[in-house]
Amino acid sequence: GAVVSQHPSRVICKSGTSVKIECRSLDFQATTMFWYRQFPKQSLMLMATSNEGSKATYEQGVEKDKFLINHASLTLSTLTVTSAHPEDSSFYICSASFGGFQPQHFGDGTRLSIL
Amino acid sequence: QQQVKQSPQSLIVQKGGIPIINCAYENTAFDYFPWYQQFPGKGPALLIAIRPDVSEKKEGRFTISFNKSAKQFSLHIMDSQPGDSATYFCAASRGSNYKLTFGKGTLLTVNP
Numbered sequence: 096g097a098v099v100s101q102h103p104s105r106v107i108c109k110s111g112t113s114v115k116i117e118c119r120s121l122d123f124q125a126t127t128m129f130w131y132r133q134f135p136k137q138s139l140m141l142m143a144t145s146n147e148g149s150k151a152t153y154e155q156g157v158e159k160d161k162f163l164i165n166h167a168s169l170t171l172s173t174l175t176v177t178s179a180h181p182e183d184s185s186f187y188i189c190s191a192s193f194g195g196f197q198p199q200h201f202g203d204g205t206r207l208s209i210l
Numbered sequence: 211q212q213q214v215k216q217s218p219q220s221l222i223v224q225k226g227g228i229p230i231i232n233c234a235y236e237n238t239a240f241d242y243f244p245w246y247q248q249f250p251g252k253g254p255a256l257l258i259a260i261r262p263d264v265s266e267k268k269e270g271r272f273t274i275s276f277n278k279s280a281k282q283f284s285l286h287i288m289d290s291q292p293g294d295s296a297t298y299f300c301a302a303s304r305g306s307n308y309k310l311t312f313g314k315g316t317l318l319t320v321n322p
Contacts, residue, residue: 099253126307138313138314188253190310197307198244202253
């Protein structure tokens, strides 16, 4: 069964709206969660790394004030796209790492469409 | 700077064939090399992963070959099936708990 649950799977909203995406690790405590963005027919690009109880580390070129990440517990991280615009439309995917030599597990992604 | 180079971009094989996807990395600090399979509209699913202390790893029909000196690794899919048609990504990181750097992906089509 799924190890990482991502919600919602799809969201369509108007330009200027803020959208929150949840990433939950099921049955395990995730020491670290990662947020990726994927454009059609392209690879996954890491946006930020999130550790429980601390500020997220953003990759170069990713706007911190645009993409707010909160990792309040070991099982939940959220990504909020603030004042979304059409160019923010993309497939957003989270992954969770449980530490040690365990592999990262990915959620099923959120298709965000901004009209 | 692309740290993980993946080829080919796309690949078409017949059922039963053995598609091979290659990746090369630059950062010698990488010590964890997973392969992911992604179907349209879904997140990537881990297929198999290898660490540089072994040269080959098999799991079912999937085999990773690893050449540390050449900084290259490859995925072989034995007895490929139409259900294997998907996009495959190689990745690398400094440990499985660290951020992954992905290759650009290979779109595999297995014809019946």
